[in-house]
Amino acid sequence: xxxxxxxxxxxxxxxxxxxxxxxxxxxxxxxxxxxxxxxxxxxxxxxxxxxxxxxxxxxxxxxxxxxxxxxxxxxxxxxxxxxxxxxxxxxxxxxxxxxxxxxxxxxxxxxxxxxxxxxxxxxxxxxxxxxxxxxxxxxxxxxxxxxxxxxxxxxxxxxxxxxxxxxxxxxxxxxxxxxxxxxxxxxxxxxxxxxxxxxxxxxxxxxxxxxxxxxxxxxxxxxxxxxxxxxxxxxxxxxxxxxxxxxxxxxxxxxxxxxxxxxxxxxxxxxxxxxxxxxxxxxxxxxxx
Amino acid sequence: xxxxxxxxxxxxxxxxxxxxxxxxxxxxxxxxxxxxxxxxxxxxxxxxxxxxxxxxxxxxxxxxxxxxxxxxxxxxxxxxxxxxxxxxxxxxxxxxxxxxxxxxxxxxxxxxxxxxxxxxxxxxxxxxxxxxxxxxxxxxxxxxxxxxxxxxxxxxxxxxxxxxxxxxxxxxxxxxxxxxxxxxxxxxxxxxxxxxxxxxxxxxxxxxxxxxxxxxxxxxxxxxxxxxxxxxxxxxxxxxxxxxxxxxxxxxxxxxxxxxxxxxxxxxxxxxxxxxxxxxxxxxxxxxxxxxxxxxxxxxxxxxxxxxxxxxxxxxxxxxxxxxxxxx
Numbered sequence: 001x002x003x004x005x006x007x008x009x010x011x012x013x014x015x016x017x018x019x020x021x022x023x024x025x026x027x028x029x030x031x032x033x034x035x036x037x038x039x040x041x042x043x044x045x046x047x048x049x050x051x052x053x054x055x056x057x058x059x060x061x062x063x064x065x066x067x068x069x070x071x072x073x074x075x076x077x078x079x080x081x082x083x084x085x086x087x088x089x090x091x092x093x094x095x096x097x098x099x100x101x102x103x104x105x106x107x108x109x110x111x112x113x114x115x116x117x118x119x120x121x122x123x124x125x126x127x128x129x130x131x132x133x134x135x136x137x138x139x140x141x142x143x144x145x146x147x148x149x150x151x152x153x154x155x156x157x158x159x160x161x162x163x164x165x166x167x168x169x170x171x172x173x174x175x176x177x178x179x180x181x182x183x184x185x186x187x188x189x190x191x192x193x194x195x196x197x198x199x200x201x202x203x204x205x206x207x208x209x210x211x212x213x214x215x216x217x218x219x220x221x222x223x224x225x226x227x228x229x230x231x232x233x234x235x236x237x238x239x240x241x242x243x244x245x246x247x248x249x250x251x252x253x254x255x256x257x258x259x260x261x262x263x264x265x266x267x268x269x270x271x272x273x274x275x276x277x278x279x280x281x282x283x284x285x286x287x288x289x
Numbered sequence: 290x291x292x293x294x295x296x297x298x299x300x301x302x303x304x305x306x307x308x309x310x311x312x313x314x315x316x317x318x319x320x321x322x323x324x325x326x327x328x329x330x331x332x333x334x335x336x337x338x339x340x341x342x343x344x345x346x347x348x349x350x351x352x353x354x355x356x357x358x359x360x361x362x363x364x365x366x367x368x369x370x371x372x373x374x375x376x377x378x379x380x381x382x383x384x385x386x387x388x389x390x391x392x393x394x395x396x397x398x399x400x401x402x403x404x405x406x407x408x409x410x411x412x413x414x415x416x417x418x419x420x421x422x423x424x425x426x427x428x429x430x431x432x433x434x435x436x437x438x439x440x441x442x443x444x445x446x447x448x449x450x451x452x453x454x455x456x457x458x459x460x461x462x463x464x465x466x467x468x469x470x471x472x473x474x475x476x477x478x479x480x481x482x483x484x485x486x487x488x489x490x491x492x493x494x495x496x497x498x499x500x501x502x503x504x505x506x507x508x509x510x511x512x513x514x515x516x517x518x519x520x521x522x523x524x525x526x527x528x529x530x531x532x533x534x535x536x537x538x539x540x541x542x543x544x545x546x547x548x549x550x551x552x553x554x555x556x557x558x559x560x561x562x563x564x565x566x567x568x569x570x571x572x573x574x575x576x577x578x579x580x581x582x583x584x585x586x587x588x589x590x591x592x593x594x595x596x597x598x599x600x601x602x603x604x605x606x607x608x609x610x611x612x613x614x615x616x617x
Contacts, residue, residue: 035534084585093347093401097541097584100534104577112570224412224530231405262420269409269416277394280402 004135005257006250011141013249014148015210018203019226020233020241021152022196028236029172029192032095036077037200038223039106042216044070044201045121045208046114052122059124067201074197075190077102086189103223110216118215121208144206151202152242155195159238168192172236228268232275234285243283247271310456321448325520327559328455329513330539332462334555336509337540338548339466343475344502345482347404349533353411354507356528358384358514360418363431363524373437377515384511385504387414392500399485408530419526430525437519451520458516459552462509466548469505478502538580 019037026034044066051062081098128139159165170178171188179185207222208214225248233244248268255267275283333355340346358380365376395406418425425431436444437454444450469475477498480488485495518524539558543551561579565572 081581081585088585090585094541094584097534097538098581101577101580101584104580105574108571108573108577112574228405228409235401263416265416266413266420269413273395273406273409276398276402276406280398 001257003133005253007132007135007137009250009253010246011145011210011249012253013246014145015203015207015245016225016229016248017242017245018148018151018199018206019222020230020245021155021238022199022203023227023230024233024236024238024241025155025196025199026192027230028238029168029189030082030095031093032082032099033093033227034077034193034196035096035100035223035227036081036102036106037196037226038219038221039103039110040070040073040077040197040200040219041204041207041222042219043073043106043110044204045214045218046110046204046216047201048205048208049119049121049214050114059122063205066205067198070201070204071194071197073106074193074195074200077197078190078193082189082193083186086186107216107219114216116216118213121212121214123209123212140209144210147202147206151199152238155199156238158195164191228272231282232272234282237282237284240282240284247283318448321452323560323563325448325451325455327556328452328459329517329520330536330555330559331459331552332509332513332516333536334539334543334551335462335466335548336506336513337536338543338551339469339502339509340506341537341540342543342551343470343482344478344499345400346499346503346506347400348407348503348506349404349530349537350407350409350411351506351510351536352528352530352532353407353414354384354388354510355514355517355532356411356418356524356526357387357414358511359518359524359528360425360431360514361511362515363434363518364424366435366519367431367433373435373439373519377437377512377519380515380518381508381510381512384514385508388507389500389504392503396496396499396503408533411528411530411533415526415528418528425526428526430523432523434518434522434524436522455516458512462512463548463552465505465509470548474498474501538584542583 019041022037023034026032047066047069048059048062051057051065052059055062057065077099081102082095085095085098123140125140125143129136130139131137157165159168167178167183167188168191170181170183171185175185178188203226204219207218226245229244229248230241231244232247233240233242235241248271251268251271252264255261256264259267279285333351337348337351340348340351361383362376362380365371365379366373371379391407391410395403398406419427421427437451438444439454442450444454469478477488477493480491480493481495481498488498489495514528535558539554540551542558543554562572562576565575568575
C-alpha cells in the first residue's frame with residue numbers, strides 16, 4: 001500500500017517536476033512568472049490529439065510536431081506579452097498579468113475552436129501492468145516517468161555543458177553584462193520561452209497518455225501546481241524545481257491515501273507555506289528575492 | 290493629523306462621484322446591476338491600492354479574503370439568522386482576523402515570497418469552501434441568503450436601494466483610504482514600500498505598519514465579500530485567483546492617477562466585459578487582449594499623458610512599479 005502510493009506520488013511528481021522546470025527556467029532568466037505555462041501544456045496535448053485523429057499522423061510525428069509548435073507558441077507569448085515589457089524596462093512581475101492575459105486568449109480561443117468537451121486520447125501503446133516491489137505499475141506510467149526524467153536530464157546537460165547553455169546562464173546572472181560580452185539577450189530570452197514551451201507541450205502529451213483523456217481545461221489547475229512545485233524547491237533553480245515537483249507529487253498521493261483525497265491540495269499548500277517560512281528561498285534556492 | 294499634505298479631497302474626487310451617481314438617472318435594472326458590481330470592485334480595488342500601491346505588498350490572494358467575507362456573511366445569516374448589520378460587519382472582521390493571522394507569520398518575508406504565501410492561503414480557503422460539504426455545500430454553493438434589512442426597512446429585489454447602500458460604502462472606503470494616504474501612517478507605508486531598510490533606520494516599525502495595512506485591506510475586502518453575498522443572495526466557490534488577477538490589473542491601471550484612478554479603473558474593467566457581450570464566444574479572448582494592451586500601453590504611454598494632465602503625485606506610478614522589487 002505504502003509503496004504503491006509512493007510510486008503514484010513519484011509518477012505524478014515527475015510530471016509536476018517537468019512543469020516546474022519550465023517555470024524555473026524563465027524565472028531564472030527573467031524573474032518572470034509565466035502564467036500561460038498551463039495553456040501551452042494543454043495546447044501540446046490537444047494538438048497531438050488533433051493531428052492523430054483528424055489528420056491521421058503517426059503518433060511520434062504528431063507528438064513531435066505539436067511539441068515544436070508548443071515551443072513556437074512559447075515564442076509568440078514572449079513576443080506579445082513579455083518583449084514590450086522588456087523594451088520599456090517595466091518591472092517583470094507585471095509579466096504575471098500579461099502572461100495571464102495570454103492564457104485567457106489561448107484557452108478561450110481553444111474552447112471556441114475545439115469545443116470544451118473531454119475526448120479520449122489515442123495512446124499508441126497497449127497498456128500492460130506488472131508488479132515491482134509489490135506496487136502495481138503500468139508500462140505507460142514507466143514510459144511517462146522515463147521521458148520526463150530524460151527531458152530534465154537533457155535540460156541540465158544543455159544549460160551546464162553547451163555553448164548556448166552558458167550564454168543562457170550568463171544572461172540570467174546579468175543581462176547588461178552579458179550583452180556587453182556579445183550575447184544577444186533577446187535571442188536567449190526567446191530561446192528560454194521556446195524551451196519552456198517545449199517542456200510544457202511534452203508534459204501535456206505525457207499527461208494525456210497517462211490519463212488517456214484530453215480537454216481544453218486540462219491546463220487550468222496544473223499550471224499553478226507546477227509553479228508551486230518550483231517555488232517549493234527554490235524558484236529559479238532547476239534541480240530545486242525537480243525536487244519540489246517530486247515532493248509535491250509524493251505529499252499529494254500520500255495525503256489522498258492516508259488522510260483525505262479532498263484535502264490533498266490543502267495539505268500541499270500548507271506544506272509550501274511551511275517550507276517558505278523555514279527557508280524563504282525554497283529548498284535548494286540560493287538567493288533571497 | 291498635523292500633516293501639511295492633508296487637504297480637502299481635490300476636484301478629481303468628484304469625477305468618480307459623478308460616475309457613481311450617474312446610474313440613478315437611468316431607471317434600468319441592468320445598468321444598476323452593473324453599477325453595483327462595479328462598486329464592489331471599487332472597494333476591492335481601493336483595498337488593493339492600499340496594500341499594493343501604498344504599502345508595496347503584492348497580494349495575490351485577495352480573492353481568498355473576498356470569498357471568506359462572502360461565506361462568513363452567508364453562513365452567519367443562514368445558520369444563525371443574525372441581522373444584516375452584524376453579518377455584514379462580521380464578513381469584514383473575520384476576513385481581517387484571518388488576514389492578521391496570515392500577516393503574523395508571513396509579513397517577515399519579502400516581496401514575491403509574501404505574494405506566494407498569500408496566493409497559497411487564498412487557494413486553501415477556496416479549496417476548503419469547495420470540499421467542506423457539511424457547511425459550505427461544496428460546488429452547489431449557498432443559495433437563499435436573506436436580503437439586507439436596515440432599521441426595519443427590508444430591501445426589495447430591485448437594485449436602487451442596494452445602490453444607495455453601495456454608494457455610502459464606497460464613500461466610506463474612499464475617505465478612509467484618502468485619510469490613510471495623507472496621514473503619517475500612509476507616509477510610513479510609502480517609506481516602507483520604497484525601502485524597508487531606510488524605513489527601519491528612521492524608526493518606523495516595518496512589521497506592524499505592513500501588518501496593519503494588510504489587515505485594513507483585508508477588512509474592506511471582506512466587506513465587499515459580504516455585500517456580494519447579500520446582493521446576489523448566493524455564494525459559490527468561485528473566488529479563484531482569476532478574480533485576484535482582475536483586481537491586480539485594475540490596481541495597476543488605477544495607479545496612474547491615485548485614488549480617483551483606482552475608482553475609474555474598477556468601473557472601466559467591470560463595465561467593459563458587459564459592453565463586449567455582443568462578441569459572445571470571443572469575449573474572454575478580447576478581454577485577454579485588453580489586459581495585455583492596458584498593462585503595456587496604459588502603463589507607459591497613457592501613464593505619462595495622464596500624469597502630466599492630472600498632476601498627480603509625481604512618484605506614484607514609478608513607486609508602484611518598483612513595489613515588487615525594491616522591498617529589500
